[in-house]
Amino acid sequence: MKDRRTFIKEAGLAGLAGLLPVNILSASDLEIDKAFKNSNPNAKWADGSRLVVSVSMQFEAGGQPVNAESPFPQNMQKGFIDLPGDSWYQYGYKEGIPRMLDNWDKLGIKVTSHMVGSAALKNPDLAKEIVARGHEAAAHGMDWATQYSMPYETEKKIIKDGADAIKKVTGFEPVGYNANWLRRGTNTLEILQELGFKYHIDDLSRDEPFLLKVKGKDFAVVPYTIRCNDIVLIEGKNFSADQFVRQVILEFDQLYKESEKKRRQMSISFHDRIGGTPQMVAATTEIISYIQKHKGVSFKRKDEIARMAYEDKSIIRE
Structure with missing residues (x-):
């Protein structure tokens, strides 16, 4: 059939x-x-990869608003600070990212870290270390802003301020962007292009990168994931660590089959205070080790994927 x-x-x-x-x-x-x-359907990766895997390490802890969402009941009385909730976020930069950084080195892969500007400013040494270890620093706003409802200039400022903070701290100029909970607005892509960004990830529509026309110029989309994402599956209380392993491996197996005939990208996402826990780092090791046993799989930072998209004449254009 x-x-x-x-x-x-x-x-x-x-x-x-x-x-x-x-x-x-x-x-x-x-x-x-x-x-x-x-x-x-016949396009392949220009560098000969059979399947490209893109790993995200979100650096948000320290940039969250007061009494942000946490595993604790959201029933704090007004005028008080959720101290245990705050300590949950502190775990992200005290334990989570350092543990993940050591694990990426052990596994021999490089990732993209979308950094909230205020989080990078609060923990500059850690932000510097991420870049020094060879990972990409990408922008994630100045804080946890609801940018889709903002006027053009206001949104432009929070995007620029966040990117400037990352460059100031790390020396790395971000070319990729991720909006808070992926919720960009109707002006976001024009703003990103105006500010010199090369790609965004706030799109779930494909399992491969593609190009859009923004004001007549190409702009890359490197698709993100909520399927293989610790904040949705683990912190959302849907999965345990071993279920997460199974979910991601199932995703990989199917994409690997498809990649025999067409270009495929797999995305996996980890957040500082979730993916950096001992059980999740152990789960990550199991996942990555399994993937690395398959021929033709490469791990790439998102800026590398975007660069390949711009250079590939067979890339999808929308």
Whole structure:
């Protein structure tokens, strides 16, 4: 039996329209067909990789607002500070990131660290160490701002301030961006392009990078994940560490099969106070060690993936 992509390619949308009643071809069908036309099912990674894995290490602890969400009940009375909740965040920069950094070295991979500007300013030595160990410093706003509701200039300021803070502390100029909970606004991409950014990750629509046109110029999208993400699965109380391992390995196995015929990217995301716990670092070691046993898999920072997207003539364009 042919899959839908093959059927549409062979029959063509016009031929399909002639075979089916008009009311069957919905707007969603047309959007799906448009997506198929914009894809390149035979494209591979230009450097010869069979599958590229992108790992995120979010550096947020220390930049959170007062009484931010934590594992504790959200029932603090007004005027008081959630001290145990605050200590949960402190774990991220006191234990979590240092433990993950040692583990990345042990595993021999480089990651992308999206840093909240105020978190980097609060722990400058740790931010410097991340870059010194060869990892990418990417921007994550100045603080936990709800930027999608901001006027253009206000949003531009919080993005720029965060990036400037990272560069001031680490010497690394961020070219990638991640909005708070991925919730960018309608102006965000234009602002990022204006500020010199090269890519963003606030998109879940594909399992490979692609290019958008923003004011007539190319802008890269390096897709993120909520499926293989510790804050959703572990802190969301949905999974245990061993279930997380199983989930991510299942994801890898399927993408690895698909990568035999087309370009595939796998994303995995860890947060300082969650992914840096002993059990999760052990789980991460099991996952990465399993992936590394497969031929043709490479681990790349997101700035490297974006650079490859710009240089690849077969990249998907939307």
